[in-house]
């Protein structure tokens with residue numbers, strides 16, 4: 731970090747660097763493409779907005795370099811709002827645009843924290859009769875998980891502190907950071 735961007739001053743410490751993220755995404759893409767080498771219709775990526783926006787963009791391009799082919803769908807769901815803990819209520823802000831019947835779906839999630847969002851989403855997607863539903867999550871907080879959800883591909887297990895960056899927000903800010911870090915306590919005090 732510390733290239734003088736506005737957000738650097740608000741960060742207490744870095745959890746995962748930009749370079750670590752880049753390397754991990756390439757690793758995940760290689761793993762997913764090896765596991766789906768025979769996928770005839772390719773993979774239908776379902777990005778969980780807004781948090782997974784950065785991950786989806788980088789992961790889809792990495793997967794493109796290794797194959798198989800992909801198609802992209804976007805859902806927007808929210809349960810955190812302006813705070814740092816889950817409200818427990820998952821709201822759909824944008825639904826799928828198409829039928830996923832008989833498709834191999836890969837949910838692209840930025841983070842599994844309590845697991846409530848993913849557990850809800852898995853039930854929702856499975857009720858739409860896909861051929862399969864798997865999950866790739868860039869970050870997971872193993873000590874915070876309240877609902878166990880099978881996540882086939884995990885980038886990083888991280889401590890159960892509230893983090894921002896690389897798509898992850900606090901009150902809609904910090905998503906554009908290229909790395910992931912923990913905010914200074916005074917940032918919460920002034921909001």
Ligand SMILES: O=P(O)(O)OC[C@H]1O[C@H](OP(=O)(O)OP(=O)(O)O)[C@H](O)[C@@H]1O
Nearest residue numbers: 779780781808809810843844845846847
């Ligand atoms: O495992 P959980 O405790 O459910 O937390 C994970 C979810 O929370 C965040 O979304 P948020 O509700 O903040 O919406 P956003 O992606 O628009 O920021 C994050 O992007 C995940 O989707």
Ligand code: HPA
Nearest residue numbers: 843891892893894898899
């Ligand atoms: O640590 C987090 N940061 C930002 N958004 C989140 N949503 C779940 N956990 C987090």
Ligand SMILES: [Mg+2]
Nearest residue numbers: 781810811899
């Ligand atoms: Mg959020």
